[in-house]
Amino acid sequence: MRLLIVEDDRKLADFVARGLRAEGFAVDLAADGREGREHIDSYQYDLLILDLMLPLISGTELLRMVRRSNPTLPVLILTARDATDDKVKHFEAGADDYLTKPFDFAELVVRVKSLLRRTPVERADVILVSNLEVNRLTRQVRRGGQNIELTGKEYALLEYLLSSPSRVFTRTMILEHVWDQSFEGVTNIVDVYVRHLRRKVDDPFPVKLIHTVRGMGYCVREAQQSAEAE
Amino acid sequence: MNHRSLAFRLSLWYSLLLSATFALVGTGMFYGLQQYLRSSLRDSLRRRSVQVEQILDQSRPDISDAEISDAINTRVSPEFNNRFVRVTRDPATLAYRSGPPADRSFDPKAVPPIPGDWLNSGVVRRTVTVQAQRLMVSATRIETPSGRYLIELGSSLASIDALQDRLLALLGLLLPALVVCAAGGGYLLVNWALRPVDRMSQTAEQMSMKNLEARLPVVPTGDALQRLSLSLNHMLKRLRDSVQNSRRFLADASHELRTPLTVVKGELQEIVAGVAVHGEMRERIGSVLEEVARLEHLVSGLLALSRFDAGEAKLEWSEVDLAALGESTSEQMRLIAEDRGVELESSTLEPTVVRGDRGRLKQVIVNLLDNAIRFTPRGGSVAVRTARDDLYSILEVHDTGVGIPTAALPHIFERFFRVDEARSREDGGAGLGLSIAKSICSAHGAEIEVASEVGSGSCFRLVFPRPETATGPRVSARANRSDAALRHKPQSFSVARAPATFSPGAASSASEVGAGGSSQPAPMP
Numbered sequence: 001m002r003l004l005i006v007e008d009d010r011k012l013a014d015f016v017a018r019g020l021r022a023e024g025f026a027v028d029l030a031a032d033g034r035e036g037r038e039h040i041d042s043y044q045y046d047l048l049i050l051d052l053m054l055p056l057i058s059g060t061e062l063l064r065m066v067r068r069s070n071p072t073l074p075v076l077i078l079t080a081r082d083a084t085d086d087k088v089k090h091f092e093a094g095a096d097d098y099l100t101k102p103f104d105f106a107e108l109v110v111r112v113k114s115l116l117r118r119t120p121v122e123r124a125d126v127i128l129v130s131n132l133e134v135n136r137l138t139r140q141v142r143r144g145g146q147n148i149e150l151t152g153k154e155y156a157l158l159e160y161l162l163s164s165p166s167r168v169f170t171r172t173m174i175l176e177h178v179w180d181q182s183f184e185g186v187t188n189i190v191d192v193y194v195r196h197l198r199r200k201v202d203d204p205f206p207v208k209l210i211h212t213v214r215g216m217g218y219c220v221r222e223a224q225q226s227a228e229a230e
Numbered sequence: 231m232n233h234r235s236l237a238f239r240l241s242l243w244y245s246l247l248l249s250a251t252f253a254l255v256g257t258g259m260f261y262g263l264q265q266y267l268r269s270s271l272r273d274s275l276r277r278r279s280v281q282v283e284q285i286l287d288q289s290r291p292d293i294s295d296a297e298i299s300d301a302i303n304t305r306v307s308p309e310f311n312n313r314f315v316r317v318t319r320d321p322a323t324l325a326y327r328s329g330p331p332a333d334r335s336f337d338p339k340a341v342p343p344i345p346g347d348w349l350n351s352g353v354v355r356r357t358v359t360v361q362a363q364r365l366m367v368s369a370t371r372i373e374t375p376s377g378r379y380l381i382e383l384g385s386s387l388a389s390i391d392a393l394q395d396r397l398l399a400l401l402g403l404l405l406p407a408l409v410v411c412a413a414g415g416g417y418l419l420v421n422w423a424l425r426p427v428d429r430m431s432q433t434a435e436q437m438s439m440k441n442l443e444a445r446l447p448v449v450p451t452g453d454a455l456q457r458l459s460l461s462l463n464h465m466l467k468r469l470r471d472s473v474q475n476s477r478r479f480l481a482d483a484s485h486e487l488r489t490p491l492t493v494v495k496g497e498l499q500e501i502v503a504g505v506a507v508h509g510e511m512r513e514r515i516g517s518v519l520e521e522v523a524r525l526e527h528l529v530s531g532l533l534a535l536s537r538f539d540a541g542e543a544k545l546e547w548s549e550v551d552l553a554a555l556g557e558s559t560s561e562q563m564r565l566i567a568e569d570r571g572v573e574l575e576s577s578t579l580e581p582t583v584v585r586g587d588r589g590r591l592k593q594v595i596v597n598l599l600d601n602a603i604r605f606t607p608r609g610g611s612v613a614v615r616t617a618r619d620d621l622y623s624i625l626e627v628h629d630t631g632v633g634i635p636t637a638a639l640p641h642i643f644e645r646f647f648r649v650d651e652a653r654s655r656e657d658g659g660a661g662l663g664l665s666i667a668k669s670i671c672s673a674h675g676a677e678i679e680v681a682s683e684v685g686s687g688s689c690f691r692l693v694f695p696r697p698e699t700a701t702g703p704r705v706s707a708r709a710n711r712s713d714a715a716l717r718h719k720p721q722s723f724s725v726a727r728a729p730a731t732f733s734p735g736a737a738s739s740a741s742e743v744g745a746g747g748s749s750q751p752a753p754m755p
Contacts, residue, residue, distance in 0.1 A: 080489060
């Protein structure tokens with residue numbers, strides 16, 4: 001899988017490229033719109049990650065050109081503009097997804113994988129982490145053979161954390177997926193719900209599965225490797 | 231009529247001036263006419279007197295009274311001319327006296343003689359009153375061959391007096407009427423001249439920080455008014471430019487911060503997620519990351535505010551039931567409240583639909599609820615209430631928390647304002663939440679108000695004008711507004727209202743809410 005990142009901020013481009021390479025992608029970089037167009041004309045890409053404010057040719061302009069020459073190439077927009085009509089405008093111009101700076105890299109990976117139609121999230125009906133078993137069809141949660149009763153939000157939170165086991169989910173990601181943006185930056189609602197979830201899922205058992213990663217968020221994994229839960 | 235208005239004072243002043251001028255002119259006219267009439271009467275008396283003198287002078291020394299009579303009657307004919315003539319011969323013999331005048335205005339016999347010795351008394355002219363008639367009588371002494379005579383010629387002053395009376399009446403009626411007309415006309419004229427100023431002030435009234443594009447109407451009068459409107463417009467333009475510059479700066483700055491923030495956050499997250507870092511180092515980077523998250527919220531808050539300031543924030547309008555939104559939001563926050571040992575009460579709210587952006591309104595309610603829960607001690611309660619009347623839809627968030635000091639109330643909607651520095655900072659608040667809430671409300675045409683008392687709790691209230699009365703006057707209905715939620719709190723709260731015109735409103739609003747809460751039954755359907 002070969003990706004092109006068109007981004008004029010060198011450091012941001014480097015950081016994203018490094019992360020994506022670590023995920024197993026081949027990544028090319030272009031620092032302005034013209035270079036971006038040359039790359040697109042010369043190589044075959046599976047995904048384009050596009051900043052909007054670019055020198056020489058703007059991202060919006062480039063997006064239109066790409067759509068004319070290459071209608072099926074998935075395009076993920078990366079921008080500091082977060083106004084709704086900006087988003088609408090670019091979706092109309094042919095963007096497939098939209099990510100606002102400052103984004104979480106984990107979120108970027110999820111979006112990239114989703115655009116590449118590689119199952120970014122766990123699709124199995126039953127998710128199993130250690131002895132925790134979540135049935136997505138019946139919404140039943142069992143651990144060590146015991147049934148665990150969860151409220152709707154608690155279940156949604158657990159299911160989201162399990163969508164990609166051992167990946168760290170930031171509070172922003174959790175809020176956006178389980179709640180909505182109204183709660184962003186205001187409440188500690190995520191921490192409260194994680195605490196309640198732990199009380200039911202982890203407390204009765206010696207092995208803890210829900211881990212806090214300070215400064216980042218939460219993840220669910222078996223407690224081996226670098227596990228220093230809280 | 232405003233007694234201090236320019237029009238009123240101007241009219242008053244020049245009415246006074248006009249009255250004074252008229253009084254002077256009137257007096258001058260009156261006395262001038264009197265002088266003129268009297269002097270012409272004097273002249274006419276003098277001429278007759280000369281005629282009588284000639285008769286006596288040219289007469290023989292032994293002329294008889296009958297001859298004198300004949301001569302005077304023929305030459306002077308005083309009765310026809312309504313004159314009085316009396317000739318007295320030295321020492322005191324009546325030589326001639328005219329008969330009653332044709333108009334019977336006086337009786338000649340009743341005219342008193344010159345008192346004392348007429349030969350030596352200096353009386354030349356006098357005014358005598360005969361049977362309520364004023365007569366001007368002039369006297370001439372002559373010496374003739376037939377002896378010394380006193381010739382008295384007189385005439386009634388009645389016609390002069392009548393003329394003067396009529397003049398007085400005319401002036402007395404006409405001048406005040408003129409003054410009144412001039413004052414009224416002047417008042418209208420000044421008001422008319424000031425109308426452009428009125429229009430200018432109306433336009434200026436409608437301007438706000440968000441609407442600095444409007445310009446005052448320029449009156450093409452070529453005078454001070456035109457210059458005033460032009461220079462005010464110039465000032466507005468400069469004001470707009472500088473406001474735009476500062477907004478642009480805020481927006482650009484928040485914007486530019488986002489890319490480096492992404493890098494900082496991303497790199498640090500990568501380090502933390504990696505396996506190479508352990509223990510204390512991990513904690514420290516985590517702590518830095520927490521600060522980065524705060525910075526992130528700050529930047530997005532500032533960007534949101536700058537967008538509201540610039541009027542660029544787009545709202546997704548739909549019909550929103552405040553009650554349903556309040557209930558569902560409370561439901562989502564219930565666990566947070568329980569966690570803090572605070573009771574959250576939001577059952578059976580009165581449905582009231584407003585037009586608005588559901589997401590933004592939810593953001594406001596989340597913010598208010600979060601604050602309420604955060605500042606309410608364990609065992610307290612937080613309640614959401616809604617109410618509506620003909621004019622307003624209202625949503626209130628009450629708490630029995632620590633309250634807000636009166637001194638802080640006017641500032642709590644200001645950016646970066648914190649009631650208690652240490653406490654809020656510890657909780658991670660950036661001090662932008664209420665400013666954003668206020669901006670969101672303003673964008674909806676709603677107001678956000680707060681009432682609070684230290685130790686008893688606070689009440690934040692969102693007031694939405696009902697759609698059909700959106701343009702209706704706000705003030706008149708204020709007092710009637712249903713104070714459902716405040717009913718159970720008889721204390722008088724201090725109130726702050728979000729719009730910046732704060733200072734004079736604080737005290738009066740406080741009493742208003744207090745009164746509404748204690749004495750008024752809420753007029754709710």
